[in-house]
Amino acid sequence: MGGEGTLAQAAYDSGDLPACREHALRGLEDHPDDVGLLRLAGRASLELAEQDAETYLRRLLDLEPDDGAAWRDLGLSRLNGGDATGAREALERAVELLPDDDAARVNLAHVAFTTGDRGRAVQLLEDLAADAPQDLGALRSLLEMHRSSGDAQAALEVAEQLAARDQQDVLAAVEVADLQLGLEQYEAAVAAFARVRALDDEPGHAVFAYHGVIEAEARAGRWRQALDQAIEATTVDRHQLTTDLLTTAAAQLFGESEQRQPPPWDGLLQALAEERAEHRRLHQTPVSSLGRER
Amino acid sequence: MTEKAAVSPPAVAPESQWTKCPACDAFVYGRRLDHNLKVCPECDHHFRVPVRERLAQLLDAESFENLATDLEPLDVLGFEDAKPYATRIAAAQDRTGGKEAALFGTAAIDGMPIVIAAMDFAFMGGSMGGVTGEIITQAIEHATATHTPLLIIAASGGARMQEGCVSLMQLAKTSQALARLHDSGVLSICLLTDPTYGGVTASFAVLGDVLIAEPNAMVGFAGPSVIEQTIRQRLPDGFQTAEFLRDHGMLDLVERRENLRNILRKLLRFHQGSAPTLPERGGGASPITDPSSLAQRPAWEVVELARDAGRPTTLEYAGYIFDDFLELQGDRLFAEDAAIVGGLARLGKQTLVAIGHQKGHNTSELVARNFGMPNPEGYRKALRLMEMAAKFRFPIITFIDTPGAYPGLGAEERGQAVAIARSMMEMSRLPVPIVCLVTGEGGSGGALALGVGDRVLMMENSYYSVISPEGCSTILFSNAAAAPRAAEALRVTAPDLLRLKVMDAVIPEPETGAHGDPVTTAANVKEAIIACLEELLPLDPDELLRRRYDRFRLFGQPDLQPALTAPERADG
Helix, strand or coil: CHHHHHHHHHHHHCCCHHHHHHHHHHHHHHCCCCHHHHHHHHHHHHHCCCCCHHHHHHHHHHHCCCCHHHHHHHHHHHHHCCCHHHHHHHHHHHHHHCCCCHHHHHHHHHHHHHCCCHHHHHHHHHHHHHHCCCCCHHHHHHHHHHHHCCCHHHHHHHHHHHHHHCCCCHHHHHHHHHHHHHCCCHHHHHHHHHHHHHHCCCCCCHHHHHHHHHHHHHHCCCHHHHHHHHHHHCCCCCCHHHHHHHHHHHHHHHCCECCECCCCHHHHHHHHHHHHHHHHHHHCCCCEEECCCC | CCEECCCCCCCCCCCEEEEECCCCCCEEEHHHHHHCCCECCCCCCECCCCHHHHHHHHCCCCCCEECCCCCCCCCCCCCECCCEHHHHHHHHHHHHCCCCCEEEEEEEECCEEEEEEEECCCCHHHCECHHHHHHHHHHHHHHHHHCCCEEEEEEECCECHHHHHHHHHHHHHHHHHHHHHHHCCCCEEEEEEEEECHHHHCCHHHCCCEEEECCCCEECCCCHHHHHHHHCCCCCCCCCEHHHHHHCCCCCEECCHHHHHHHHHHHHHHCCCCCCCCCCCCCCCCCECCHHHCCCCCHHHHHHHHCCCCCCCHHHHHHHHCCEEEECCCCCCCCCCCCEEEEEEEECCEEEEEEEECCCCCHHHHHHCHHHCCCHHHHHHHHHHHHHHHHHCCCEEEEEEECCCCCCHHHHHCCHHHHHHHHHHHHHCCCCCEEEEEEEEEEHHHHHCCCCCCEEEEECCCEEECCCHHHHHHHHCCCHHHHHHHHHHHCCCHHHHHHCCCCCEEECCCCCCCCCCHHHHHHHHHHHHHHHHHHHCCCCHHHHHHHHHHHHHCCCCCCCCCCCCCCCCCCC
């Protein structure tokens, strides 16, 4: 690569991407077909989100069509620009050439999902989760994809895997409880929300778990248990949702009265669903964050 | 102890990070999201931004010097809930890498120095403990002592319960510090980010000179669920969003994240202390002070010209005349009133505050601006901006073009008369030059509320009147159709008002009228503004106020008030 190439590589290794790019581009002025310089120019430009990254990567791929890392970088560059279809083409080629490249696989999975190929996305993420059991990002993405697709049963299975892999994972416990409730597995949901209550010690969060238990008991028709939980919930929260649940359970057991007018059940369920979504959001992190590769 | 802290984003971001947008549910590629300043490229949702990343977005690279490195939370109550408070502090420090829910330091934006205090919502929900308030207060005091503009970036769930009343007292502590900052004439800007609630909103976050928020940022005192559960009603869509607050007069600006740095740069530039200079005169025709040199048009013709929908509006004049203009909104009390606009403007190197009634050229624009008829909140916004001008010693220019203050039920309920009266009284004692220009309709008290200045000028084809000609005609002539006669009798035109000394000068219009050639008209207006400011800027505030007092003291004084001869009536 010569002098500029050596400097570019050193800059890249030290994390000085602007310098890396500058040296690489300077080197390319004299050696436009130097694959090492093109690789560094492409990679540094990609990481700096420079729009010309694709130019160097394409030139590199014209010279080295089987460079899997360059295909991956081309895919990432296109992702930066919002070109999902182009990104998918490049990442498919990268995975073909580098089947063990986690970055290529995880990005391909997401771009496959966003371009409508859930099957391919699920397969890639399941493979990733199997290959790297310590990395929970793939499973989190998988869960979100199943949820977005309306496949609650598949989402629950993934959530249970997440919860099993890290028993202190509050978000996974919340997911399990929510999904069980949605799938009308009320007995399990009651237990799962109790687990959430034990795990989630963030101030003000206890009420979320209480509401989950009350809803599960109520939907199972166990109004006595729902009322007991609602009374207990008033020790941590006395706002409307808790008092509405209390009123509803009391009205179910003892009948409505002037002092006990329960709100419409559908509205209550909607408010509870919104609250559960908010609880999930409070614990959410980026869904997938596999380590970068150089 | 200080440390140089890197605030640039990490050079190498994770390549495989995907985030699910909570607003549109789309999976978003992390690097693309970062490149887009953490704004969803699919739906424009503004994600919450970690504090260091926020600083990197706004400040010059490597310019931030952290001055709060020694400050950590104090467990003054020995508080314990499910966990000891000390354990929660340690967990938050571990998770965020910060020591408290706020930091402060010095930095630069486009080379202009700034003191910055920024809150970190990731640290215990940005809750304000004693030391959080201490950090904010130290920032304010540092800005006061060094006379450096202050930027506060707020993000908080409210006061920190674990510190009891010590936390509560931070509201008072930070507010009193800001009072001193205001008294010292230093600019303060608050950027309210999602979410800002409770004690932070009820103290320093809303006490800046300029309040800015990002689109859809949630800002309020009580949280929406608490309100909903208290009033037992579903809240309207958009409640407590930044846009809701702006429409209710609480914010100056709602700005997209990509514009924030530029807006801050603009604000700092307006407030730079370099010697202000006005542009050279000569770009337009000089204002006329001899009434006999003015064309004598029938009053009703002038009224119709003044009402022509094509006449330039205040915002158009601002665009033509000023080298820069930044509109600021809201009365901080009730609502944003689109019938009055105002903001910071630049004329040459002179910063000033420009305020005016705003109409429109077609029905939808006119409806949106309430036909230029302000509600009390419009006058209160104007007064807020005028007081800002006084604080920073900026001259004030007002553009008057209104049929009158809005005669509505709500306007009366909210004190229309009080708002007008207060505006006139305060204008009479603002210690900065005020130039008032009647550009179209000068409709009674609604016009005069922006018309108490050191120089009052009117356009050649504008009118100024105690009542609309139609109103006078109905009341005094018992016939609405006699409006032209009433206009003549009221002496509403430029020559007569110049003779009566209500006006100091008249700004000439092109042959075709202001609407026929807005560019030439605006050049004439600019010429008049510069001429007035050249006379007024050298005066010391006491002299300025004395002359302003005398100017309005004259009217109705038997020995001093000029009188006009009776007009000849065309109809005999």
